[in-house]
Amino acid sequence: MSQFSSAVQETIDRIRADVSRLHSELTRYELVVWTGGNVSGRVPGEELFVIKPSGVSYDELAPDNMILCTLDGRAVPGSPGSDRSPSSDTAAHAYVYEHMAHVGGVVHTHSTYATAWAARGEEIPCHITGMADEFGGPIPVGPFAIIGDDSIGRGIVATLDGHRSKAVLMQNHGVFTIGKDAKDAVKAAVMCEDVARTTHIARQGGDLIPLPQDKIDALFDRYQNVYGQRGGAAEGESK
Amino acid sequence: MSQFSSAVQETIDRIRADVSRLHSELTRYELVVWTGGNVSGRVPGEELFVIKPSGVSYDELAPDNMILCTLDGRAVPGSPGSDRSPSSDTAAHAYVYEHMAHVGGVVHTHSTYATAWAARGEEIPCHITGMADEFGGPIPVGPFAIIGDDSIGRGIVATLDGHRSKAVLMQNHGVFTIGKDAKDAVKAAVMCEDVARTTHIARQGGDLIPLPQDKIDALFDRYQNVYGQRGGAAEGESK
Amino acid sequence: MSQFSSAVQETIDRIRADVSRLHSELTRYELVVWTGGNVSGRVPGEELFVIKPSGVSYDELAPDNMILCTLDGRAVPGSPGSDRSPSSDTAAHAYVYEHMAHVGGVVHTHSTYATAWAARGEEIPCHITGMADEFGGPIPVGPFAIIGDDSIGRGIVATLDGHRSKAVLMQNHGVFTIGKDAKDAVKAAVMCEDVARTTHIARQGGDLIPLPQDKIDALFDRYQNVYGQRGGAAEGESK
């Protein structure tokens, strides 16, 4: 028998299905190799989130082996999948959910081009209108931090809190993205790699034309607000 | 009951099917990520065109959720799919159909290499015979223009009207292509990214050998005319 | 009723099936976009070869729409598929079959990296053991020649006749490869793009270590001869 009310259980089941399925976007867009990336989603209204199990191949993911965690990053005992360990990045996801109340989804990848910028510790400048839409300016670099305590989570929050960007390049490491839900965070991860790649390749050929700040602002405002009135930016298609 | 004669309705249904299906070429050739690109097709003989709905994943496209629009870019009330918004790029497509009578299809993408040239505001020079066949010379750059009025549409028309090229690189933005029908415009989008990529990579390794103008002219004329006598360049295979 | 003896007809049917199926290797390895590449195969013992029809999508290829041609590049009247035009590159394939008796297969692509070397008119130097195995040295550049007469065919033959390489980079154009049969020529096209890409990327990072000529010779001899004793190089796996 579930330890949750049937309404909460239904929500948990939906988030399990979403989080499981959304990993296929990471493989579709080649943002990950082997088991090196993960998606999580907050259970709305609860102090809970759902995340990928550690070391399980993307082919084997299913709603029932996703892991339900409390905001300290521990699996809820007795819940499906809780016999396995959650992703080794769970502590970072948990820290974000605990400290950024508006965040409903977190994604971590080592996608190639974004990680290349991260290895140089260089933010991705905003030269493309689609990047202005989605990120509202440059994608910033977060601190160097290694796994084992809450330093990765703290670095993500310190960099993204109050920033327009939904993506942060963790120095020498990879990318974390946030969103209003798991799908929105996955979209940010997909777009982050796309703009990292396009901007890298553009720059190989010479100097880029600057996008004026007022145009960046106009694009970002329209995408977040005008679109927002019709159901939210995540459903829009302004790029 | 349809508001159109059965002959017109049949044509509309065919264009809906074509436009829906042709989006799979954008994903097959990796010209788009997430929902960031769109195809439209004019309904021959009518002041109508069919376009992708906004924010719908490529996996979910079907003839019935394509949106039938009038040349002012508005969905035809009561037609299938008209409960959703058409692509946010609809105004640009509509402007092209209204001002370029020979255009039967329009495609918009942010394909990586083409957008990289666009971010530098640099036209793609013509060094490859297949590019001479399809584009008849360089692929030009259009003005910087942002979404919200008809400035993107005007920029496309001002650049392509009277130009050999079926593709324009909109500065800091992405690519628009035109064609005699939707399939022809999709082919131009596929070829545009292909020549953008090949020319970029070629130039990384050193100087390119110029293609003499008379050879470019001969290739373009043959592809457009000789082939045209046997059913049109879009059916040819001269590259 | 077939115009050929049943034994010849059986051979023709086998070559039709091979040539049709082998196009899927061009798409699998992303050597082609749209309809821009083609495979042909000689009918052993006959003055005939089988080639892709012009302008037909790779999804629609089937043994019965391949086109049987005589060595002047014309479809055999009344044979299946002869109501369509053969590939616009048929004249070049035909010229090769007519002038190189040992060639049983020809492939043409505009694969990205190989075409990039061709746009610079630069041969691909031999720095990788797998390239020494397959090509026995550099991949040479053929002359600039445009479609419309036999100049492409002559350029291929003039460059490859007596050369170790099965691939030629036609200047500003693309690649032609030859082989003992269609599969062998497809393998050469796949390997040509692979070594074009690897050598390009290697050189971006600095100077390459030369492969001594005697090592290249030893690798090529072993692959062609030692392997040949067990059924031919095309079946080997020395790379």
Next chain:
Amino acid sequence: MSQFSSAVQETIDRIRADVSRLHSELTRYELVVWTGGNVSGRVPGEELFVIKPSGVSYDELAPDNMILCTLDGRAVPGSPGSDRSPSSDTAAHAYVYEHMAHVGGVVHTHSTYATAWAARGEEIPCHITGMADEFGGPIPVGPFAIIGDDSIGRGIVATLDGHRSKAVLMQNHGVFTIGKDAKDAVKAAVMCEDVARTTHIARQGGDLIPLPQDKIDALFDRYQNVYGQRGGAAEGESK
């Protein structure tokens, strides 16, 4: 009737299935073209290993056409598949199994970016945390050695014995990786190409930020040891 006890036969059958199936990871991650790469796995407790047959397409691999070999690299007479030749790289695999008792799997590829570093004879420096996890530092370069005697095997062992890295770049040739079993070696091959590509691309854009040695050590120790206590690094997900 099998020449092995039923327990050994069962183990051999399992390794045949694993080795056959794991080749699909080489194609999934585009580490190989045509037939140019191979996986082998030791039969635990026996002086035997299982390897890909020579020149067989990845589409046709099946447990029963994998080849069971003794540690001198010869097929076991009468075993399934022994009518075909084992991979032409079998001697190198055999040498590794004979001289590195802890190795349970070997993989060979010519994956693009890793081979590019190999063509320059340049080790891949360690600037990414995921590389520190998996390889514990740079990926070293082994000697130039050509097929035909045991010089490739000796070069692999001389380079990797006592080294943290599970991957070696054989100069002007390609990559060999080792692991506790075939899956672990495949993971190393996938990760090697991933870090080769990311580091190459990162360096194209400017200088990389060094990873301090003590951080590399901490990451490697944690991944190998902390994870090891819960079932081994190969099951972990620390990147």
